[in-house]
Amino acid sequence: MDAKVTLRVNGEARTIEVFPDTSLLEVLRDDLGLTGAKYGCGEGMCGACTVLVGGKPTRSCVTPAAEVKAEVVTIEGLAQGDRLHPLQQAFLEEGAMQCGYCVTGMIMNAAGLLATNAKPTTAQIKEHMEGNVCRCCTYERIVAAIERAARAEESR
Amino acid sequence: MKRLELTRREVLARLGGGVLVLAFAPACVAQNRNSGGQANDRIAAWLHIGPEGKVTVFTGKVEVGQDIRTSLTQAVAEELRLPMDAIELVMGDTDRVPFDQGTFGSRTTPTMAPILRRAAASARETLLDLAAARWSVDRSGLVAEGGTVRGGGHSATYGDLAKDQPLDKPVREVPLTEPKDWKVMGRPMPKVGGRAIVTGRHAYTSDLRRPAC
Known part of the structure; x- marks a missing residue:
């Protein structure tokens, strides 16, 4: 050391x-x-x-x-005490995970996106998330979860 | 010298692909802390009702993302008339679960779900027997629902009924709940353990730290 x-x-x-x-x-x-x-x-x-x-x-x-x-x-x-971050909540609600191994990386990458672009288009989400791999292929739901989180943030 | 070169795709193809998780245990070991070496035809080999009513279920099947922790919990919840969160599954811990050949071939739903449903339905019927005997009432007037057996002006929790009477009874040929009457099975449910995954608390094998390692 x-x-x-x-x-x-x-x-x-x-x-x-x-x-x-x-x-x-x-x-x-x-x-x-x-x-x-x-x-x-x-x-x-x-x-x-x-x-x-x-x-x-x-x-x-x-x-x-x-x-x-x-x-x-x-x-x-990411969560504030017991209150989950909107992305964490959205991943749960969309069931956007199978084994879940990639999920924490997915959520952190998406958090970076929403911090700079609160209302991303589906195309922007897919482009931003391109480098995060899900071996269970839960991609559709992951995109849906990020869209859901963006909507939840907007309505807050 | 010819080198053996395999691409990842070839390796997967030769292995046959798919999900293959094996859990081996000697056939003679079908015990858990609660069933104490019980054969698999005893209710206690498959589930235990704690004094506070918490139900622990034992199965050799392993959750690797196929969501059987959720679907098997639904199966037990349906037959024991309990909410999902009253049930916890011990999966693949070969010191504690009945012998199982492994988790493969999409066999959990057609084979393990019926076994657990039958064990849970047997437990439910046993609780009704215990209640009827305790209160000396006709068992047909009793209902097990939401963790409590009620009827004839009496009521007792599952945990209270099971407290002094471990479910050391054979699994019975009791009728299973008809699909038309399902309240928990056959519908989407939130992933059991999902919150631990999205908060990073779920411990995968690579997250485990052995003592002194």
Whole structure:
């Protein structure tokens, strides 16, 4: 271990020791016990490890933890107490999951979309979500869930 | 030297594809904490009613996204006349569940659902027997519904009735609820455990930490 870094994760400052190439995903899962972000491909190609860094959807498996300067939000930090984020609620209501392994990455990537585009078109949703893979092929419902969440946000 | 090269597609094709999850246990081990080595024809091998009325169901089938945790919960809820959240499934824990050959071939719904329905219906009928005996009333005037047996001016919760009488009875050939009377089965239900998935709390195998690891 040759570097101490302090990350701000879900509103809390956390200091850990890392190697220069330790990924943010490893820190989240192994050091901080936040296992909601998943290890999928390990190459930034599947989206299962997506978290928000400075509000931007980021592949944590290919992001060196030592280089992270902005606030990190993981799926564990999305709900407000018992109140689910509109995306979490919409994924439940649409039944947009089978095994659910990709869901946390899907939700975090979609959260990044809705933060910059509150009323995305179906085409914009599909384009934005293109890099998130679902092996169960729940895509139709995932798109429906994101549309539902956008409508719920609008009516709030 | 010729190298053996397989594409992912070829590997899947050779394996036959599909979902194949195997859970092996010796045929002699059909026990759980509650059934204590019971044969699979005993109600207690399949389900347990706790003193607070919480129902624990034991099955060797494994949930891997096909939503059988939801559909099997529906099957038990229907026959025991209980809400879904009163029921918890123990799945694939071979120390606790009856022997099962595995989760494959879309066999859970045609084979396991009827087994659990019959066990749950037998438990329901046994609760009615226990209530009739306790109150010395005609059993035909009693109804089991929502976790309580009522009738003849009496009432008792399932948990209370089962408390001193473990369901150590054979599974019976009782009639199952007709599809036209289904209130829970045969309709879409929220995924059991879905909230844990969308909040990141659901522990997949790769999320488990063994002690001292």
